Amino acid sequence: MKNIYIIGVGLIGGSLAIDIKKNDPNVVIHGISRKETTLNEALALNLIDKKATLDDVDKADLVIISIPVDATVKLLPTVLDKIQDSALVIDAGSTKSEICKVVENHPKRRNFLAMHPIAGTEYSGPSAAISGLFVGKTNIICEVEKTTFKLQEKALKIFEKIGMRIRYMNPEAHDKHIAYVSHLSHISSFMLGKTVIDKEKNERDIFDMAGSGFASTVRLAKSSPEMWTPIFKQNKENVIETLEEYINNLTQFKELMKQDDFEAIFNEMKNTNHIKDILNGIA
Structure with missing residues (x-):
């Protein structure tokens, strides 16, 4: 070629x-x-x-x-x-x-x-x-x-x-799975960035207090909206499904906080630690 x-x-x-x-x-x-x-x-x-x-x-x-x-x-x-x-x-x-x-x-x-x-x-x-x-x-x-x-x-x-x-x-399976492992992470990053910008009006405070954890989590919020908006539009149904599950998990976490049930929170995080075994070797 x-x-x-x-x-x-x-x-x-x-x-x-x-x-x-x-x-x-x-x-x-x-x-x-x-x-x-x-x-x-x-x-x-x-x-x-x-x-x-x-x-x-x-x-x-x-x-x-x-x-x-x-x-x-x-x-x-x-x-x-x-x-x-x-x-x-x-x-x-x-x-x-x-x-x-x-x-x-x-x-x-x-x-x-x-x-x-x-x-x-x-x-x-x-x-x-x-x-x-x-x-x-x-x-x-x-x-x-x-x-x-x-x-x-x-x-x-x-x-x-x-x-x-x-x-x-097949294309349908691809779009369903990629909504979870890629599209949702981009939405999470954009919305975390938005939340911080909306609440932390002093940009210097964001810069001074943001650690590596915050920086890595919002890294994807630097991505091109021109590229990602059409992706979300084309994969709308799968993205909405993943968002509903994600929002349910966030709501459950908030309720555990309200109930002072930190043992349950510990167990949730401990169980989720398994993700590092799944992703081991990915840079």
């Missing part, structure tokens, strides 16, 4: 560009973005070799779509319309059901692979791209059976070279 076109050269798209180029210096990375400033920055950072437009994807061997999920739903059918018959199109969206559904009857559905690399940081834009972001990280692939086998093989070779672990899942 010599000509690679990346639509959205930010954290994920840019990091993919770095690692793909590192493993195969002969590839030519073309960047596509609505913003000229983004492409200029990506060029200056050597994330891409050339600027391109959507009309150029007919020359692509591989197209990687790494933009907000609502934009992916609108753009993906058009990209499939334009590509050559031998090209592969991959998206990196954090929701999968609507993205898979929009192309389920497309004549070139076999050219599309739906993936979600479980990797990232709270930062965005070309300057956020880093080498090695995907090493040891899980890459969830949905509806792999709908992608032609030759293109599956090519994609898996790329993922293997950049260090990803592969897991297969």
